[in-house]
Amino acid sequence: MIITKVRAHHLRDIPMQSPPFRDKPNRTRALLIEVGTDEGITGWGLHGYAHKSIVSFVNDYVADIVVGMDPLRPARVQNALRKQLTVRHLGATLTNALAGIDVALWDVLGQHTGLSVHTLLGGAHDRIPVYITHGAAYDDAPVYSVDELAREAKHLVDLGNVHIKNTVGRQAVPDPEDDYVRMAAIREAVGPDVRVAMDGNCRMTLPQTVRLCALTEELNISFLEEPILHNDPALLRQLRAKTTIPIAAGPNHLHSARDLLVADAVDIIQPNVCNDAGYTAALGIAEMAEAFNVPLGHGNGSGPHNVALQAGVRNGQIIEYHFHKWMAYNAIFENVPQPENGFLTPSSEPGTGLRPRDGLIAEYEVDH
Template identity: 25%
Template sequence: MPGSVRFAADLIGVFRMLTERLNEQDVIAAIQNPAAQVGDRSSSIRINRLTATPAGPKVFVKIETNHGITGWGEIDQLEPQVAAALARSLFELLDGENPTRIEHLWQKLFRAHRNVRGGPFMVHTIAGIDMALWDIAGKLWNTPVYRLLGGPARDRIRVYPSATATKPGAGPGEWSANPGDIQRFVTYIQGERNRVGADGMVIFDAHCALPPPFLIQLAAALNPTDVNFIEEVAVPGNIEVFKRLKAAIRIPLATGERDRTIWEFIPYLQERCLDIIQPDCAHTGGITQMKKIATLAEAYHVPIAPHCVTTELGVSASLHASAAVPFFVIHEYYPQITPQGLIRKNWTVDKEGYASLPQGPGLGVEIDEKVLAELAKRPHRPEWPTRGRLRDGSIADY
């Protein structure tokens, strides 16, 4: 039929035009993986190497591509040698893949071990890989990651350091809630409020270490100090505990650093037992999951105050996600965690306590691999939290 011949001829013409614009590698990539073909330089980029380097308590993930573009990510809060081995084992699922298909690769990694889906080792490791993939995507398209997430929702990001830890320990039991214990807490926190003034923020981190009855009594005594919120009010796992605390405490409550992926945040929001959620980019599955969690929380009018105890590599990843989130309070940041000379970043913190938006393509950080190699040679001894003991000899969380 003449119409059919003409239609075929038109297709041939279109195909010829496309092949003139694409190099041979692009065409092969498009045939092998049509979903990866987006008609620009990203169509032929492929992952060809993954390196996981333990250095102190952290693991630094480097993903390389056939285009010479590399991405960096950080694995946190795991035994480093185990985390590095797990990251290397996952390379088999990444080899030859287009690194810009970030959602696809996240799902591929997460679902690969369907019988043990989730959990800290898998999700923290995926988080480091996810950061590196976003870093590659930003470098490929020469733009900061937060622009790939929808652009900045703010001009700068408020940050805070954690201050001095304190605990009562003077009564008949470690958490006896006797008047002396409570007064020591109140005096310390009132001193911090006086120091920062009414415009500053005072956050009390219970760190899941206080039994609910004690926390309820303590929170009542803290009301006059105008604490902005109480962090980590209980160990995750029993939503009824959070509901009880929310019903009894007037101060805003927050948690989230020990929760992983969007699914673990759903009960808090559905039961309305938190005022602020605190996802950690390195704990909850990387930038991909952190953005989803923030969007879910936004639907419940709950802002985020990200937890973060990484080096400035992980901090940068978290800042990119935070920059693109509309409902936001404040971001945790410990500058002293980053080993000297390891990371060059292009964001700063001003005198008012605000971080500038990261600049440059990708995450906006550079890793000195010579410094990293030297750090990797140093022996690392984990500091297990359960070394603590109560007066009766039983194991303490802290």
């Protein structure tokens, strides 16, 4: 089989369901990566953050290298791209583009063999715990008030969710006292039995994070994700020595995964197949983490693509469904696995099982 087409599609203004008590966001964008083959199988990948720079990079540079290669050999495609484009010069741009292509290639591989990506990755777990992230304002919407946050958290729990996550450090200057008030209101609203996590999105300094952890320890926080600027491994290690709250962080490529693990910087490592060089690289990160006795987690929005990884590998542990991204997936793809009683069952369809809805690209694709 030969790859005949590689195309990044940038879609905008796709209608989607807004958060529980807000009108917006009610539109989303997406960056879909299409890999076509001479045997009629088409694989689909997604770039998690839809940076439009990836569109021209894929269409103008990556496609020329990948067209003509064998789609059933994702590792060989990675080697060709890494050799010709070099991570040293292109860094995250390349690993982001690699992610979309790699996910599409595993989708082709699954369709060709009749197996789900979950099975191809090892099929370790039948289902995986899922948590719901909520309360992050988008599109210049006002920051959630304390009451709004608590009400939304309670609503999500009433729908059957057992683990939720909220963002912290989002003030103009990160403010641990304010975040404590917000998290305490959520804890009070959902009661003691629901798991509650926090995500700093790499916004805080070490002292700000230490203060936040000291204040929130009493709230029984399940984990704190990416609190510190740039996921600095040395600072995360210092943080771990000062708190009992488990610390999670995502690598942005294989080598930063190594740096986080060697530095003893994380309790949970969170690769994202839609940004960090795909299933191929994530398998390597999973094995590396296993050697350090560090479980895999997930925290970057692209849950429906990542569930195959978390449920596939031995040390997969948990998946994020970020409410905004979850609704975006429902708007973009057919057959998105939906959370049920706190768990997610990976698709058993050949490949990823995620196909863009009919007519979606034609209606919402924009030119550059």
